[in-house]
Amino acid sequence: MTAQMKLGAFLWATGHHIAAWRHPKAHVTAGIDIDHYIQLARTAEAAKFDMIFCEDAAGLREANVEIASQTSRSIGFEPISLLSALAAQTSRIGLVSTASTSYNEPYGLARTFLSLDHLSGGRAGWNLVTSASPIEAANFGATGLKPHADRYERAREFAEVVTGLWRGKASGHDGQSFSVRDPLDLPRSPQGAPVMVQAGASDVGRNLAARTADVVFTAAQTFEEAKAFYDDLKGRMAAYGREPDDIKIMPGVSPVVAETEAEAREKHEELQALIPDDVGVALLSSYLSISDLGRYPIDGPLPELPESEGMKSRQALVVEQSRRDGLSIRQLARHFAGARGHWRIVGTAAQVADELQARFEGGAADGFNVMPAYFPGELDAFATLVVPELQRRGLFRRDYEGRTLRDHLGLKRPA
C-alpha cells in the first residue's frame, strides 16, 4: 500500500458519457481537433496526473449505422499518433495507449511503443488488450471470433516477445503464433522499458496480468467488488515471483463533480436526459454481446442470457447489477450508457474525495483511472476541485517525483 494514490486521465472522444457530445459545453469537434487534445494533456499535467490513457479499436464501435450516427465515437484520432503528438507538447505526464494483440505483430508494436518512449523521455505505456469485436475482425480478414482461450494464449506469447525485445533480448523467438529474428534497432528505453498495462478481468486475463502487468485497469461498481478483485489479483502475483506492490490497480471512475451536490446532480441529470433510448439499448447490447436486446420490452427486466465468447467479465457485471437493483432494460441502459459499467460518483469535491479515499485506504485500489463525463469541462472540474482536495488530505502528489512514468508510479526499473 503506497501513501498516495495514482491517477490516470482517460481521454476519449467528446467524453465518457454516451451523450457527452450533445452537452452544450462539450467540445464537439474533439475527434478532429489536435489542439483540443493538447489542451487536455496540459490540464492533466498541470494537475500532476500520473498518465493520460487512450482506448483503441481498429474499427467502428457500433455496427448499426443509424445508432452510430447518433454518437460521436465513429471518428477520432488513432491513439499512437495522438500520444506521439502529445509527447512533444508535454514534459512530465505518462502517455499510455491501448493496442490489441489480435491484429498487430509483436516486433512492430514493441518498436512503435519504444519510439514513443524515446520521444517522450521515458513516459510511454502499453495497455494490452485482446480484441473480441467482430467489427474489428472484419478489417483483418478474420473469419469469426477466436475463442477466449486462444486469444489469451496469443496475447501471452505476444507480451513475452514484446517485453523480451524491450529488455534487449538478442536471440530470436520462434513460437506458436510469432517468430522474430532480430533484436530491436532502437536504443534501450529511458525508463528501462515502457510500462505494461492490462485490463482483462477474466481468470485467464488475471493470470496474464499477475505475470506481466505493471498497471491494471478494471471496472468495479461496489467497494466489495473492487476489494475482491484487488485481493485476488495481488494474491496471484507470488506464483510469478512478484511483490504485490509491483502492480498498481486502478479502477475506472466517472465522477460528475460541482461546487454543490445539487449542481452536480443537475449536471448528471442533464447528461442522462440527452441519451436516446435506442442508443442506450444498443450500447447495453454490445456490452452483453447480444444483438437483439431491442426485441424485449424496454421497461421489462433483462432476459436470461447465453454465455458468450465476448467480454465475459463485463457481461457478468451487468447481469449482477440488474438483478441486484431490479432495473428495467431502459434503466440499465441509461445507467450503463452513462459510465460504461464503471463506477460513478456524483457530488461535491469533498464527497468524491471521500469515496476515492475509502477505496484507496480500504485496500481496494492503488489509484483511479478518471473518466470525465464530457470534455473539457469535467476534466477541468476534477483538476480544479477534486485534485486540490486530495492534495490537502495528503492523498495525492503536489509535484512529480521524477521524469518517467515508472518514477510517477513508483515502479522498479526492469533489469
Next chain:
Amino acid sequence: MDNGATMHLAVSLFAGTADPSPELEFSHLAGLVQKAEAAGLDMVLLADSAPAAGGDTPNQQMPFEATTLLAALATVTSKIGLVAAASTIAHQPYNLARRFASLDIISHGRAGWSATMAQSPREAANFSRPEGFSDADFRRRTEEYIGIVRGLWQGWDADALLFDKSGGRFHNPEKMHTLDHKGEFFSVRGPLNVARSPQDTPVLVLSGLSVSDLDIAVRTADVILLDDEPNEGAKASYDDLKRRILACGREPDAVKVLTNIAPGTAGKLAAFADGLAEKFQSESCDGFNVQLPTQRSALDAFADLVVPELRRLGLFRENYRGTTLRSHLGPAGGGEQ
C-alpha cells in the same frame, strides 16, 4: 512541368547515413525540420531504419520509428509536408491507413506515406514470415495493399460530420462508406474510424520501383522517387513515366517525379546548385529529394546556400502556396478515383 516551372524540393533525413550522429534527440530533429520549413521546402522524408544488413549489431542511428516521429514533428511545424516511411510487411493495411489518416489530421493536411515497392529481405523474418515473399507475390501483395489503403482513406466524405447537438445527429450515415475489399492477400471491410483528411487524402510517395512496378505507380502515386542516373537515362525514364501517367487517364502533372540526390561536401555546394538547375532544366525530373546526413551543418548549408541560389535562378518558389502538402505539390493528384 509545373506552372512557372519551379522545382519541388524534399529533404530526406537519415537516409542511409553511416556517420554516427552525436545528437539524435527529438529537439535536434525538430530544429532540422523547422529549418527546412524556414527554407520553404515542400517536404521532409523520414526514413525508417531497419536492422542493418548482417543483423548482429542493431543499427542505432535513429531512436525513433517514422510515424511516431512524424506526429511529434507535426506539432512543432505548420507548413512543411511530413512524409514517413512505413513498411507493408510491418503493418496491416487497416492499421497503416488509420495511422496516416490520423497523422494527416494532426498535421492539418501535411502528411504523406512513403512506400517502397522493394522487399527488404530481412524484414519479414521479424514479422512471423521467415520465408518472406517471392518477388511476384510481394508485388501483387503491395499492389493490393496500396489499393486498400487508398480506398480506406476515402471512406468518409468530406462533409460527413454534422455535429448537430440539438438534432442528435453527429454524422450523416450515408456519407460513410465501407470498402468491402476481398482480395488474394487481404480482406478488409472498412471504413476507418478516422475522419476525412483536410487535404483529401494523405500524399502517397512511392520508391524502389522496378520496371514492372511502373504501372501501379503511375496509377496511384502522388510522388515517385527515382534514383539519379546520367542525363540521357534520366530524361528517358522521366518521359516514359509521364507518358504512362497520361495513358492511365491522369494529368502528367498529377504525379511529381523527384530524383534522389546526395550532395557532396559543403565546399561543392555552389556547383551542386548548378547541377540541380541543369538537371531540372533538361526536363528529366520535377524536382529533387536531397539525401542529407543528420548533422545540422549539412541542412544549414543546403538551406542557406543552395536554396537561395535556386531561387535566384527562378527555379524554386519564394513562399509556400498554401498550408497542405498537396498545395505545395501543385495540381491535386489523388490517383484514379
